[in-house]
Amino acid sequence: MGEDGGRRGCGPPRELQKLKQQALEYYRENDVPRRLEELLNATFYLQPADVYGHLANYFSKLAKPPTICKVVGKKVLDGLGLPALQVEIFCTIQNFSKNICSVVMATHFEVHDNTVPELAEAEEAERADAVRTAVQWVNETITQELRGLVPSSQAEVDQVLRTFFENKVQEDKERKELEKSLEDSTVPTLPSLIVPPPPPTPPPSKKKGQKLGMKRSLTEKPIAAPEPVEPVLCGSMAMGAVSLAVAKTSAVLSSNPLYVKIASLKHPQEQPAKLTIPLLMVSLVSCGKSSPGKLNLMKELICIPHPGLSAKQGVEMLMEIQKQINKTIEMPPPPKAEAKKGHNGGKRGQQLITGKMSHLGCLTITYDTIEQPLLLIQGICANLGLELGTNLHLAINCAAHELMDYSKGKYEVVMGTYKNAAEMVDLYVDLINKFPAIIALIDPFRKEDSEQWDSLYNALGSRCYTIAGSASKSISRLLQEGNISTPKSSGLVIKHTNQTTMCDLVEITNLIDSKRRVAVFGSTEGESSDDSLVDLAVGLGVRFIKFGGLSRGERVTKYNRVFTVEEELVQSGTLGLNEELTFSNLNEEDEAAAALAGELPEPPEPIFPTEVVEASA
Template identity: 80%
Template sequence: MGEEGGGGSCGTTRELQKLKQQAMEYYRENDVPRRLEELLNSTFYLQPADVYGHLANCFSKLAKPPTICKIVGKDVLDGLGLPTLQVDIFCTIQNFPKNICSVVISTHFEVHENALPELAEAEEAERASAVSTAVQWVNSSITHELQGMAPSDQAEVDHLLRIFFASKVQEDKERKELENSLECSAVPTLVPPVLPPPPPPPPTKKKGQKPGRKDTITEKPIAPAEPVEPVLSGSMAIGAVSLAVAKACAMLLNKPLYLNIALLKHNQEQPMLFMPLLMVSLISCGKSSSGKLNLMKEVICIPHPELTTKQGVEMLMEIQKHINKIIEMPSPPKAETKKGHDGSKRGQQQITGKMSHLGCLTINCDTIEQPLLLIQEICANLGLELGTNLHLAINCAGHELMDYSKGKYEVIMGTYKNAAEMVDLYVDLINKYPSIIALIDPFRKEDSEQWDSIYHALGSRCYIIAGTASKSISKLLEQGNISIPKSNGLIIKHTNQTTMSDLVEITNLIDSKKHITVFGSTEGESSDDSLVDLAVGLGVRFIKLGGLSRGERVTKYNRLLTIEEELVQNGTLGFNEERTFFYFNEEAEKAAEALEAAAAREPLAPTFPTQGVEESAETGASSG
């Protein structure tokens, strides 16, 4: 017993001697005695507390850099009171764990205000499952995968997150295959029934036969809706953790998040930063409104590029105040006609509205012109000119307009148009209102032929932008093709498995194709304002945050104003040499040449000028 104890004591002594030897070597290598002597000499007249502070700073410089020690996922509520994911990052700093930051990611789910109860319940259950799975991933596997990594190593963090996500996709695929095989084995083999022979094909027209009336009205059948891109339950954990790591790195380096993102995009070279142009939703009169008009899910205002963000927000706030006054104003008594109508066809009925989840007013309109005339009138009263001081964009939400039973778009309640007629409608709309410089999702993504048609008809006068009609960022990067459907630009959002590296890659791809990038918020937003930093850091052309109401959206506008102030104070705010909205790519130039050739034969509405705003003001033409 004594010998064993003695042996243990010797072993302990040897270990202590080894540790002392390592400590001495460390001190010699880092010249600690000299540093302490210099420090003590320099702090001779300081108080003991100050000496301790200086000593702490000295040793902090010798400490290991911060590393991730824990990541915590939580189930929280977004701006609509619906569940979403929060991620907290903890780092080891000088041997102590410290909570560095937290982020909240928005879900990809759309908000359906008039959804059927059974559909609403199913989506609610799907959302809850997605969030709980994400929380589980973050608190177990992802924490284990990223433990010990430096937050500054964003590329490696995103690489590990991609590998982790790919493994989860494979697990889900194998699980579904196993379930299908079990179902097939459980079903007894049945003799297939004898099917009746197919009906004979319709008689073909002979050559030279004149088409009858029925043939002339035969329309090409619409393409069926493509299956919705699958979203793996829990995938929001990937995007949230990637963003949280980027934010933690920025905070540890005492830098704003937008600068950290810009350095990622520009390979750590200090870039000149630009403020994205505002796309602010003023009113909504789509299918969720009580009026007959379905076409305009959002009527969006875009202040002129030469205005600062602050000036643009102040101008749009004035317009919104006037809209609110019109909504609240009681309508004068009107004498009813014999048929009981009150002049609604002339747009004189009382406009009523309610606040939308998008942060703008949902109003009732019965004609396409009515919301545009409303804004036009308000601008005139404020001394503003559409097409000069500000421009418009329309979110058409084409996928919401299709009536599959009729195979047509229901533009106004009871008024249906096929895809070809929709092209004519949009051309007429832009001809009549040239201040509209962007159409978002004018068609479903399946109507590729009509996307081509409208791009060549209007692509030199307004942006044709794919939002919901575009594929997800992961699919776009996988295929490397952003030209389907044919458009001038894309709306991208930070959701699901989209990492910071993915955002850098997709914006570089869009820039290389001379398309424009619109960074958009989701329908169900949270109060986290990080996406504003992402938009500024990535250098996108436009930012689309919804309206100037609701806390979760106003928070982001306030963040925009703060960033603009910081860039001005630091002298790092750049000014784009292009003083107009539009720039041509090769295909748009060809379309413009075709339009000019047509204009030589027949007068058309004014086209997009490419000169500066001063020339536009002198000539009275629209600068859009």
């Protein structure tokens, strides 16, 4: 054994020690800060590789923070094989360009199963143009505008994106005005070419036996004309995608999950000690207008597990229910029995035919009455030892805007059965009375039927949420007007689409919270496999999340992300418990008084028992 053989393996050779000693003397002579001396002393007995790593980590803290050097946009495919936008963020880190992260954002377009070929082709072209324009914006102007910015400065990034978008809106407006002026200038104005107005319509002839002044006994109030569709600027999805990508980049660089980053944006003064997993709204069956049956009203029948269950327990319970639905569909139909009249003139004895997988990730089933799908779930729960109203509750996405027959001025709730807006209020009240486990109605009316929204809210607001999804305005319009009370509802479905930035999402959820309403964070109909929406929902602290059914990869990946986030919060001890479901039927005076007082009114009794109910019998 050599002179220092006893130390071999636990210390550096003599030559390395000598070099370090010389380095110490050099730095002392050149007035190096004491912290660096301590650092060198601390590494005196480390192996060479460890020394270099230790020094690299130390000096990296003194280096310039990472800055955005490039933003890349690409056209990819969503879960339905339709065009979507991918955004990648590159940052300069210690003078090297590095790809930090990417996100995928689907378009805002609804998915129509039964569309006229001409309309389908037009929408397909519009969708492709939206993605193509967004890619161009990202790769040209946006990457230049964001170059050199620090990813953690989300407000600054979003302001740059907002300014860019406003300029594009102005350019689009000027282009349309120019096109209109050119069209007007080419219209012939010679008197000889002016078409004379048509002759006035003669008054209706008096029918035999009709008395003067006699009116129809049944006069219905004409329906409000549909509001013009809010314009969506082609390419606007670039703003939302880039904003999300920058937020995710900041989270990656700080070694934090995205939901922590979003929570810090939501609560800039003090990070919340607890984060909760929003309650799941899981679509189990679809039997709306796109289904082969006569029933139109129920686009999605949704289940909401008990708040006391974990997300994983709730999904496991619903998976078992879904298995039973599949078995029921596969069963051969029983012999025809004597038909019994059901709600809206339907037949209770009619057997459902078959089911196919919807783009929403749930089964599309043929039904002819409103009660049939509800009775199906009720019967399956009874067989599994589950109780509707205790273990789980129901919600219905009515999608009323798809049901209106404008030629008749009525909603076609069942094929051949039409109801006006006032009759729809009675239908919903009767349905909730028969099935009190229904605690939410999404889009029960068109947005134009404000009077019926008021009536339904006044009738059911104390025991059922009335939620505006498609009936609500876009997030940008809501923020511009500062009003979420039209139509009058218990809450809103919010989506991360188009030009909606992270700051916009924070602002709209703050507005919803201030009005004592509930926020439902939903996905678009043509979804991608990006699971960032889960982090957004958790960080924003919304009440519900709605990602569709438990099938299709783009849906399932989000539920898997929910499980992961839940496990991380449990391990870190920061998982908050979900509050019991309660309903607050507030009028405008109550809202104003609560806002002035800075406090909430006393909440009503929860509709769930306070103890946690097990998921299975």
